[in-house]
Amino acid sequence: MFVSTRSRYALRALLRIAHYYEERTPVSVRFISQKENITPDYLVQLFQQLKRSGIIRSIRGPKGGYQLTRSPEDIRVIDVFKTFSEDLLEDFCRINYYSCELKDRCIAQHFWKEVRSIIENFSTNMTLQDILDNYGGNNHDTQRKST
Numbered sequence: 713m714f715v716s717t718r719s720r721y722a723l724r725a726l727l728r729i730a731h732y733y734e735e736r737t738p739v740s741v742r743f744i745s746q747k748e749n750i751t752p753d754y755l756v757q758l759f760q761q762l763k764r765s766g767i768i769r770s771i772r773g774p775k776g777g778y779q780l781t782r783s784p785e786d787i788r789v790i791d792v793f794k795t796f797s798e799d800l801l802e803d804f805c806r807i808n809y810y811s812c813e814l815k816d817r818c819i820a821q822h823f824w825k826e827v828r829s830i831i832e833n834f835s836t837n838m839t840l841q842d843i844l845d846n847y848g849g850n851n852h853d854t855q856r857k858s859t
Contacts, residue, residue, distance in 0.1 A: 718796045726767065726780070737775070783841070788835070
């Protein structure tokens with residue numbers, strides 16, 4: 713199982729934006745870049761895809777930046793992964809199934825199916841708000857975002 717850098721970074725950036733959702737003010741690329749240690753150019757690429765998928769919108773101007781298009785409670789982790797055409801549930805068995813010599817008698821095959829199911833359910837049920845509530849704690853730097 714593999715989660716790409718694009719999906720990991722996009723999730724981090726979205727959590728940063730979600731943290732400020734209630735303020736209704738845009739979060740700048742520069743701020744996210746500094747706080748998450750992701751280059752601005754890379755963030756812009758990620759944000760273009762997230763905009764196309766309807767997860768964020770951009771606000772132009774000196775106090776511009778990005779906002780979520782809906783509440784963090786309504787954005788599921790699986791939505792972020794699907795934006796980047798991720799198949800989180802892909803594993804070696806599924807990729808190489810047709811060339812696998814053991815495909816019809818593999819003891820581990822059912823185990824991997826169950827693992828895929830657990831991950832799919834977890835990422836489908838987990839929202840950005842759940843992550844902020846359950847894992848954000850004191851580790852989330854809340855300094856002003858408009859820098």
